[in-house]
Amino acid sequence: MSAGAAPARFSLNQETIRQWSMPELVDGCVAAGVGAVGLWRDPVREFGLRETAKLVAGAGLRVSSLCRGGFFTAADPAGRATALEDNRRAVAEAAELGAEALVLVSGGLPEGDRDLVGARRRIVDVLGELAPWAADHGVRLGIEPLHPMFASDRCVVSTLGQALDIAEQFPAQQVGVVADSYHVWWDERLPADLRRAGAGGRIVSVQVADWVTPLPAGVLLGRGQLGDGCIDLRAFRELADSAGHRGPVEVEIFHPGLWARDGAEVLREVIDRYREHVA
Amino acid sequence: MSAGAAPARFSLNQETIRQWSMPELVDGCVAAGVGAVGLWRDPVREFGLRETAKLVAGAGLRVSSLCRGGFFTAADPAGRATALEDNRRAVAEAAELGAEALVLVSGGLPEGDRDLVGARRRIVDVLGELAPWAADHGVRLGIEPLHPMFASDRCVVSTLGQALDIAEQFPAQQVGVVADSYHVWWDERLPADLRRAGAGGRIVSVQVADWVTPLPAGVLLGRGQLGDGCIDLRAFRELADSAGHRGPVEVEIFHPGLWARDGAEVLREVIDRYREHVA
Structure with a gap:
């Protein structure tokens, strides 16, 4: 690897530089010495599943994760059946891409529903069907807790402890x-839960973004560039490592400011920040 | 109490109808049969501490809480000394008003600081001086956990469990x-933590607001009118009651939509919603 290459475990989640087409992403990563990418289903579908798999594998890139399946919390069985069907497609896509994990975001509360416990129970029900099916296809599922500010509308799984349960x-x-x-930094139980996850061999993906305020309206696009916020990212990565994580560390930042700039320049900055604050 | 009077334990936090002056607040509450109010230091200071105490007591209103003290997390001793001094003033104000609790919001991370554990430790240090002093003045302190979306800039205490610790x-x-x-609804440990708080005689204030999305920029003014969101408010109040809470249930909604309307009309609506979703 050249002197300027990205650190060995660095992975770029493609949403961080969403202005790049799939070929630009692959070329940009190869040029920067990046060894792994996290992909999203929509851009994969847009470029073509087989074409993406071929392009990525041909460039020697690992696929550290595919985002995302999930959304299991529909109150009606028909809604959950539809979700299961979509997740089976996601599993097939992850298998074709050789993704190391299919990331699952559980889903929020259905419209008008106030029963968090019930919603959390339905996740287990759907996983009971999906998990063995995914395993048969060689795909490992990763439950991602989202920050509690997303509990109502995106993800009723709010802590790493809940995800592990x-x-x-x-x-x-x-x-x-x-x-x-970004989702778990505030949780004082994080060190214990990461150790628990590592001891059980359950860490399938580690992602990093920084926490900055003020949050924008809708809060989804409020993630910060590494080092711009208040998360001790190095301590976080070290916690994951000491819990046994050896895989990629994926940078996933949703930030319109980064999307408006030249992709190669953003990648250089992200890699520099990763070296300074994470590696 | 007249047939139309507010339920016995209903308390109105004055920020819910911040367009009201102190006399309008007191008159409006008396007219609606409201028995308790939660006050804020700024409007109290503006109207005059002694004048407010006299007005409120003269109207026979309980003061369920005074908001707020806290902000204990300054990294430098001088900053913490300033905070302690301000909190001593807040205690004196709470004593003069006969407030049943002085609400404490811990403070966030100091600028450039990434050490959550250290910030949490400093809260205990300052409380070590403040708590006995407040007790000498007959004032009880209440640590309020804020939603984890405020962890960096307002309050490093994010769960009821942490507040209890x-x-x-x-x-x-x-x-x-x-x-x-509003702050704790998402936490699956809430039922156990409320029981723990009640068993220890630690519940000094119960407040309600609903959770609605999308959150506005800055997220502070995103609280929902009772019943407009996804929190099972009745279950929450029942949890607090079965943990032993017998005091007021204070409605505290920061919502520009409510502030733009006629105060008496807002109070009627809040009381109706309280009957429907909380009582």
Whole structure:
């Protein structure tokens, strides 16, 4: 690897530089010495599943994760059946791409529903069907807790501990957890839960973004560039490592400011920041 | 009490109808049969501390809480000394008003600081001086956990469990906790933590507001009118009651839409919603 190459475990989630087409992403990563990418289903579908798999594998890139399946919380069985069907497609896509994990975001409360406990229970029900099916296709599922500010509309799984409570109902080779610094940094139980996740062989993906305020309207696009916020990202990565994580550390920042700039320049900056604050 | 009077334990936090002056607040509450109010230091200071105390007591209103003290997390001793001094003034104000609790919001991370554990430790240090002093003045302190989306800039205490971990280092008569549905609704440990708080005699204030999305920029003014969101407010109030809470249930909604309307009309609506969703 050249002197300027990205650190060995660095992975770029493609949403960080969403202005790049799939070929630009692959070329940009190869040029920067990046060894792994996290992909999203929509751009993969747009470029073509087979074409993406071929392009990425041909460039020697690992696919650290595919985002995302999930949304299991529909109150009606028909809604959950539709979700299961879509997740089976996601599994097939992850298999074709050779993704190391399919990231699952559980889904929020259905419209008009106030029953968090019930919604959390339905996740387990759907996983009971999906997890063995995914394992048969060689795909490992990763439950990602989202920050509690998303509990109502995106993800009723709000802590790594909750994600583990669900994952541990399945074999570790089928279901693990995704630890994203942005979602879990505030949780004082994080060190203990990461150790628990590592001891059980459940860490399937580690992602990093920084926490900055003020949050924008809708809060989805409020993630900060590494080092711009208040998360001790190095301590987070070290916690994951000392819990046994050896895989990629994926940078996933949703930030319109980064999307408006030249992709190669953004990647250089992200890699520099990663060196300074994470590696 | 007249047939139309507010339910017995209903309390109105004055920020819910911040367009009201102090006399309008008192008159409006008396007219609606409201028995208790939660006050804020700024409007109290503006109207005059002694004048407010006289007005409120003369109208026979209880003061369920005074908001707020806290902001204990300054990294430098001088900053913490300033905070302590301000909190001593807040205690004196709470004593003069006969407030049942002084609500404490811990403070966020100091600028450039990434050490959550250290910030949480400093809260205990300052409380070590403040709590006995407040007790000498007949004022009980209530640590309020804020939603984790405020962890960096307002309050490093993010769960009721964390608030209890701090409160329990002091006698129950000195330091308790404040449970606000808006901040803690998402936490699956809430039922257990409320039971723990009640068993220890630590519930000093219960507040309600609903959770609605999308959140506005800055997220502070995103609270929902009771019943407009996804929190099971009745279950929350029942949890607090079955944990032993017998005091007021304070409605605290920061919502520009409510502030733009006629105060008496807003109060009628809040009371109706309280009957429907909380009582």
